[in-house]
Amino acid sequence: MKLKTTLIKNAHIVNEGSVFKGDVLIEDTYIKEVSESISAKSADVHVIDAEGKYILPGVIDDQVHFREPGLTHKATIETESKAAIAGGITSFIEMPNTNPQTTTIDKLEEKFEIAAQTSWANYSFMFGGTNDNLDEILKVDAKNVAALKLFLGSSTGNMLVDNPEVLENIFSKTNLLIAVHCEDEATIKVNFEAYKEKFGDDIPIKYHPNIRSEEACYLSSSKAIELAKKTGARLHVFHLSTGKETGLFSNKIPLKDKKITAEVCVHHLWFTNDDYDNKGTLIKWNPAVKTKNDRDALWKALLDDKIDVIATDHAPHTIDEKNNVYTKAPSGGPLVQHALPAILEMYHKGKISIEKIVEKMCHNPAMLFEIEKRGYIKEGYFADLVMVDLNNPWTVKKDNILYKCGWSPFEGTTFKSRITHTFVNGGLVYQNAKFTNVKAAKRLTFNR
Structure with a gap:
C-alpha cells in the first residue's frame, strides 16, 4: 500500500x-x-x-507479554499492540512464555506469522531457553530475532533455567544477546513457606516484597553478571526492583560499548509498597514493587546511566484472576497504553527531562538491541x-482502557x-x- x-x-x-x-x-x-x-x-x-x-521517536518496549498463543483470554497480539499504539509505543519485543512456549524455531515462526497478520506495532520476539534446548538456541539467527530470554526465577512451565552447567554452556555458546529475569527461586521458596504457614493461602499482599525479597533479586542478578563476565556473554538484566542491585551496574562507558546492561520498568518507578493497601493484587508483579528507598535508588541509577532502558513488562491477566487470594492471584499487569503518559508525568514533576525520556525509551532500546533504522x-x-x-489532561477510566483485560493499575489517575x-x-x-x-x-x- x-x-x-x-x-x-x-x-x-x-x-x-x-x-x-x-x-x-x-x-x-x-x-x-x-x-x-x-x-x-x-x-x-x-x-x-x-x-x-x-x-518523539516511537517508543520501543523491549519487554512485553501479549499472551498469544494459548492465553488469549487475557490478551492477543492484536489487542495489546493496538493499546501500545495508543500509548505511543510503535515497536515491541515479546516474551517466550506463551502456550506453547517459544522454545523451538517452529514455535517462534508461528508467532511471527500471527504478528504479521494482526499486529498494529512493529514486532519481534525473544527465543526462550530451557535446561534442555541448547541445540535449538544455537539454530537461532541473531539477525532475525531480538534476543534469548532466560528465566532465572519466576518462570512458567519448564522455563526456569536452574542447572548451573547448562547456564554456563548457554552463556558460552550463544551469540545472542541474553535477557534475564533474576530472582533466586530457593530464597523465594523459603520465604513463601514461612508466610504460607502463618497465613495459609490468604497472605496479605503487603508481604509480597518480603517473599520476593531484595536478597532474592540481588543474589540472582549478581550471579548472572558474574557468569556474563566469566564467559564474555552479552547480558541485559530485566526489571531491576531494588536499590542494592543498581550497584552491580556501571556508567563508566557509553552504552554502545557496554556488555552488561539493565532495565527498569514503569511500575517500579511509580509505585511503592505503600500502594499495596489501596491497589492490592493489581500491583502484584514479579519482581515485587518494593520500598520508597528502592524507588528513589532506581530513579537515581536511571538518571546516572547505570540503568539504560525504561520498559513495561506488560503482562495482563483478567480482573477475576487478579482478584484471587494471594497464592492464586497471578503476577503482572497491563501497562503499554499508559507507560509513556506515566513517565511524562514525572517530567512534569521535574523528575526527568523529556530528552532523557526519549533516550531511555527510544534511543537506548534501539542501540542496545541493534534495531535497524528505528528509535531516532x-x-x-x-x-x-x-x-x-x-x-x-485526561483520566484513565474503564471506557478508555484498550487492553483486552479491561483494567489498569492507573485507573483513576x-x-x-x-x-x-x-x-x-x-x-x-x-x-x-x-x-x-x-x-x-x-x-x-x-x-x-
Missing part, C-alpha cells in the same frame, strides 16, 4: 539530547527530511500543524513517530500529557483517540 507524503510543521522535535522547533517530512515509510522549515512541494502532501506539540528522528530512518500534547498522533512506518495509524484504517507494522530487523 502506497502511503501518503506527510509534512509535520512547527513541532518541538525531541532527538539525541536536544529539543528544537522544526518540521518533519515523511515520504512513504521513511523520514525524508528534518529541518527548521520545509515547504510542501505539492497539493498531495498531507500537512499536520503540530504547533505547541512535541514529536533521522533522515533515512523508518517514520515511527509520536506526537504528544503535554498540556491536555489523571495524566497531563496525551498522545495525539502515532505514525508507524510512515502510516498515521492513530489520531485523536481514534484508529485509522492504516495498518503498517513490520517485523523488526537487526544490524548484527
Whole structure:
C-alpha cells in the first residue's frame, strides 16, 4: 500500500539530547527530511500543524507479554499492540512464555506469522531457553530475532533455567544477546513457606516484597553478571526492583560499548509498597514493587546511566484472576497504553527531562538491541513517530482502557500529557483517540 507524503510543521522535535522547533517530512515509510522549515512541494502532501506539540521517536518496549498463543483470554497480539499504539509505543519485543512456549524455531515462526497478520506495532520476539534446548538456541539467527530470554526465577512451565552447567554452556555458546529475569527461586521458596504457614493461602499482599525479597533479586542478578563476565556473554538484566542491585551496574562507558546492561520498568518507578493497601493484587508483579528507598535508588541509577532502558513488562491477566487470594492471584499487569503518559508525568514533576525520556525509551532500546533504522528522528530512518500534547489532561477510566483485560493499575489517575498522533512506518495509524484504517507494522530487523 502506497502511503501518503506527510509534512509535520512547527513541532518541538525531541532527538539525541536536544529539543528544537522544526518540521518533519515523511515520504512513504521513511523520514525524508528534518529541518527548521520545509515547504510542501505539492497539493498531495498531507500537512499536520503540530504547533505547541512535541514529536518523539516511537517508543520501543523491549519487554512485553501479549499472551498469544494459548492465553488469549487475557490478551492477543492484536489487542495489546493496538493499546501500545495508543500509548505511543510503535515497536515491541515479546516474551517466550506463551502456550506453547517459544522454545523451538517452529514455535517462534508461528508467532511471527500471527504478528504479521494482526499486529498494529512493529514486532519481534525473544527465543526462550530451557535446561534442555541448547541445540535449538544455537539454530537461532541473531539477525532475525531480538534476543534469548532466560528465566532465572519466576518462570512458567519448564522455563526456569536452574542447572548451573547448562547456564554456563548457554552463556558460552550463544551469540545472542541474553535477557534475564533474576530472582533466586530457593530464597523465594523459603520465604513463601514461612508466610504460607502463618497465613495459609490468604497472605496479605503487603508481604509480597518480603517473599520476593531484595536478597532474592540481588543474589540472582549478581550471579548472572558474574557468569556474563566469566564467559564474555552479552547480558541485559530485566526489571531491576531494588536499590542494592543498581550497584552491580556501571556508567563508566557509553552504552554502545557496554556488555552488561539493565532495565527498569514503569511500575517500579511509580509505585511503592505503600500502594499495596489501596491497589492490592493489581500491583502484584514479579519482581515485587518494593520500598520508597528502592524507588528513589532506581530513579537515581536511571538518571546516572547505570540503568539504560525504561520498559513495561506488560503482562495482563483478567480482573477475576487478579482478584484471587494471594497464592492464586497471578503476577503482572497491563501497562503499554499508559507507560509513556506515566513517565511524562514525572517530567512534569521535574523528575526527568523529556530528552532523557526519549533516550531511555527510544534511543537506548534501539542501540542496545541493534534495531535497524528505528528509535531516532533521522533522515533515512523508518517514520515511527509520536506526537504528544503535554498540556491536555485526561483520566484513565474503564471506557478508555484498550487492553483486552479491561483494567489498569492507573485507573483513576489523571495524566497531563496525551498522545495525539502515532505514525508507524510512515502510516498515521492513530489520531485523536481514534484508529485509522492504516495498518503498517513490520517485523523488526537487526544490524548484527
